[in-house]
Amino acid sequence: MQHVEPFSQPVYITQPLLPDIDKVMEKIGQIWKSKHLTNNGMMVCRLEKELGEYLKVKYLSLFSNGTMALQLACRILKLSGEVITTPFTFAATPHALVWNNIKPVFCDVENETLNIDPQGIERLITPKTTAILPVHVYGNPCAVEQIQQIADRYGLKVIYDAAHAFGVEVDGKPIGAFGDISMFSFHATKVYHTVEGGGLAFCSPILKEKADLLRNFGIKSEDSIVESGTNAKLNELQAAMGLLVLELVDEEIRNRKKVANQYRDALKDIPGLTFFKDISGVRHNYSYFVIRIDRKQFGRSRDEVCEELKRYNVFSRKYFYPLCSQFECYRDLPSAAEGSLPVAEKAAGEVLALPMHGRMSTDTVDRICRIIRQIQLTAGKKI
Numbered sequence: 001m002q003h004v005e006p007f008s009q010p011v012y013i014t015q016p017l018l019p020d021i022d023k024v025m026e027k028i029g030q031i032w033k034s035k036h037l038t039n040n041g042m043m044v045c046r047l048e049k050e051l052g053e054y055l056k057v058k059y060l061s062l063f064s065n066g067t068m069a070l071q072l073a074c075r076i077l078k079l080s081g082e083v084i085t086t087p088f089t090f091a092a093t094p095h096a097l098v099w100n101n102i103k104p105v106f107c108d109v110e111n112e113t114l115n116i117d118p119q120g121i122e123r124l125i126t127p128k129t130t131a132i133l134p135v136h137v138y139g140n141p142c143a144v145e146q147i148q149q150i151a152d153r154y155g156l157k158v159i160y161d162a163a164h165a166f167g168v169e170v171d172g173k174p175i176g177a178f179g180d181i182s183m184f185s186f187h188a189t190k191v192y193h194t195v196e197g198g199g200l201a202f203c204s205p206i207l208k209e210k211a212d213l214l215r216n217f218g219i220k221s222e223d224s225i226v227e228s229g230t231n232a233k234l235n236e237l238q239a240a241m242g243l244l245v246l247e248l249v250d251e252e253i254r255n256r257k258k259v260a261n262q263y264r265d266a267l268k269d270i271p272g273l274t275f276f277k278d279i280s281g282v283r284h285n286y287s288y289f290v291i292r293i294d295r296k297q298f299g300r301s302r303d304e305v306c307e308e309l310k311r312y313n314v315f316s317r318k319y320f321y322p323l324c325s326q327f328e329c330y331r332d333l334p335s336a337a338e339g340s341l342p343v344a345e346k347a348a349g350e351v352l353a354l355p356m357h358g359r360m361s362t363d364t365v366d367r368i369c370r371i372i373r374q375i376q377l378t379a380g381k382k383i
Ligand code: T4K
Pocket: 012, 013, 014, 015, 016, 065, 066, 067, 068, 089, 090, 092, 093, 135, 161, 163, 164, 185, 186, 187, 188, 189, 197, 198, 315, 317, 319
């Protein structure tokens, strides 16, 4: 095999989807003319409508970021006590609970998707449990039917952390239609973004009404403040970006699919290396391209591969290591006890998200794959 050289420029885990700068300036010009910068201006109203249509959800509210949206979702549903969630997620998921004085209860994940394992949920339910907070990790849908059945049986609410699942559909049903509320993140590193931003999808207009109040201090009218809300609004500049990025997102997802397939094809016969396959009936968004590395079979650990890749100027990410249950602030919880989340613990030591976005050239993907082969071949030797 020919020796592969490092990239001359860093290759990051992702690159934000950037609209044409002239179009951005044109939109900013409109905002300047209106002199309306925030507080539910025309851009935010338009984006809320257009995004709601794109995501095929009945009611949508926009927020300053996904974390604030998730915090408010708990508040809207008046959750308290304990909420069952997954340890295999970004910090924002359990943090949103704690900011509502709710105790996160960690449930192990399924090996196939690394989403919460419905089989584990029931035995964690106590009289204090008020909801389940699953995450569609990497955009792969959770076992939505089973989760809903459990929730119905015990009278629990379901909030989906759909931060990664923009535009995902299951058998033609939009991902935001499951559960009581779904939260989307529109952070710059996501498939679709508004620089920073988030959204909540609801099935009921009453929930949306409450969300719209809570994100704006609970102000109903100039002389009537009806909720102890906060400030979690998206502004006009973010919304303008969102309108332009929305025009590009379908092509981005098509291109990401090509990148994912190229990775899969080039990496498929490497011993000790596995990755997620497309699930039949699911419209995927290819948020992340994640490999799992079995140290024994591959010859190098995930951490070694991550470090070696840096020497080639490739910056992969260990999403999600450490597990949330291993964070200093959560590791003393009974549900976080070492050994009680075996599937998640194993996965957290093996997963590595490789660079992924729709503008990656075939040459870049090919070179990353050849670097990974080279890292394997040089196991135990100095490069
Ligand atoms: N729930 C889940 C399951 C989530 O994954 C997240 C966020 C949330 C909830 C909360 O949603 P938000 O409140 O964020 O809307 C990133 C993101 O900051 C975070 O949004 C995301 N999940 C998480 C998985 O990834 P970091 O700390 O890894 O990002 P950072 O800044 O290191 O960026 C990664 C790479 O991306 C950089 O090395 C270069 C590139 N990049 C990044 C930014 C921000 C750019 O090229 N341009 C940029 O502007 O957390």
